[in-house]
Amino acid sequence: MRSLAGGPMAETALDTEAPAPAGRPLRVIAVASGKGGVGKTNVTANVAVALARLGERVCVLDGDLGLGNLDVLLGLTPRLSLLHVLRGERRLAEVIIDGPAGVRIIPAASGAEELTALAPAERLRLLDEVDALDASLDVLLVDTAAGISSNVLHFTAAAADALVVMTPEPTALTDAYALMKVLASRYGRREFLLIVNMAAGAADAEAAFARLARVAERFLRVRLEYQGYVPYDAAVPRAVREQHPVLLAAPGAPASLALADLARRLTRRPPSAPTGGVQFFFRRLLGDGRS
Numbered sequence: 001m002r003s004l005a006g007g008p009m010a011e012t013a014l015d016t017e018a019p020a021p022a023g024r025p026l027r028v029i030a031v032a033s034g035k036g037g038v039g040k041t042n043v044t045a046n047v048a049v050a051l052a053r054l055g056e057r058v059c060v061l062d063g064d065l066g067l068g069n070l071d072v073l074l075g076l077t078p079r080l081s082l083l084h085v086l087r088g089e090r091r092l093a094e095v096i097i098d099g100p101a102g103v104r105i106i107p108a109a110s111g112a113e114e115l116t117a118l119a120p121a122e123r124l125r126l127l128d129e130v131d132a133l134d135a136s137l138d139v140l141l142v143d144t145a146a147g148i149s150s151n152v153l154h155f156t157a158a159a160a161d162a163l164v165v166m167t168p169e170p171t172a173l174t175d176a177y178a179l180m181k182v183l184a185s186r187y188g189r190r191e192f193l194l195i196v197n198m199a200a201g202a203a204d205a206e207a208a209f210a211r212l213a214r215v216a217e218r219f220l221r222v223r224l225e226y227q228g229y230v231p232y233d234a235a236v237p238r239a240v241r242e243q244h245p246v247l248l249a250a251p252g253a254p255a256s257l258a259l260a261d262l263a264r265r266l267t268r269r270p271p272s273a274p275t276g277g278v279q280f281f282f283r284r285l286l287g288d289g290r291s
């Protein structure tokens with residue numbers, strides 16, 4: 001997959017961009033949805049690639065601990081995962097694999113308890129390992145599972161930004177609402193970034209966003225920030241079947257252009273919460289400073 005990085009692809013969507021300005025804080029963005037199958041993993045993988053092509057140093061943590069399939073989507077076959085680091089069997093650097101466009105991937109580990117019930121020595125070891133990552137990264141994206149299990153909540157609550165993916169379907173909307181409700185009431189999260197995937201067009205997406213924002217702002221007292229939409233595009237399932245990010249497989253496809261736009265918007269926006277980067281994220285994930 002590494003060969004894709006320097007390949008002739010993605011000219012349309014990405015290659016005209018200037019590198020991101022240096023010196024901004026490292027950021028951690030969790031991608032969550034409530035409802036399954038709305039496109040979290042595709043959004044995560046493609047935004048990661050787009051950010052990398054913009055000059056950001058990007059790592060993706062597959063936080064879908066049960067059914068993680070980020071690696072499949074990217075045509076990768078990892079042999080190790082975060083679990084091996086937690087067990088003290090491997091160094092984090094050995095577990096991280098290279099994906100397209102220079103994006104690094106930390107494959108999924110199974111068992112949330114292993115993350116939240118670490119012995120003090122294991123905890124310190126992991127934080128130590130993570131510390132080394134901090135200096136070599138600009139963005140950590142976390143792909144989460146469907147539903148509102150403790151895994152999803154922990155990963156999303158620990159990240160500085162929560163990017164909620166929904167589709168225009170009413171069920172996606174109610175599930176996104178349910179997710180935000182728990183994150184607001186239990187973890188005190190007040191701001192959410194929102195993207196509408198598989199929309200028929202701008203009006204369809206904006207109407208769905210407005211419906212959700214109205215109820216969420218009124219009843220949950222949270223703020224939703226619209227980050228745009230990705231159209232329904234047959235190029236996406238085609239790329240999934242080929243195990244390539246659509247952004248590289250079909251750079252001129254409407255979905256690719258929208259995903260590249262989303263990445264650009266994210267680089268321009270400061271993190272929602274003050275962030276101590278990867279180290280801070282893992283500290284919170286492991287039980288420190290959770291509200």
Ligand SMILES: Nc1ncnc2c1ncn2[C@@H]1O[C@H](COP(=O)(O)OP(=O)(O)OP(=O)(O)O)[C@@H](O)[C@H]1O
Nearest residue numbers: 036037038039040041042146198231232233236237
């Ligand atoms: N913009 C789009 N247009 C058309 N199809 C899409 C689009 N985005 C995603 N899909 C399709 O939707 C399916 C689900 O996508 P994906 O696996 O990214 O969702 P998910 O939210 O990560 O699912 P899960 O909840 O199971 O983790 C895929 O088969 C993909 O091809």
Ligand SMILES: [Mg+2]
Nearest residue numbers: 040041064144
């Ligand atoms: Mg997924």
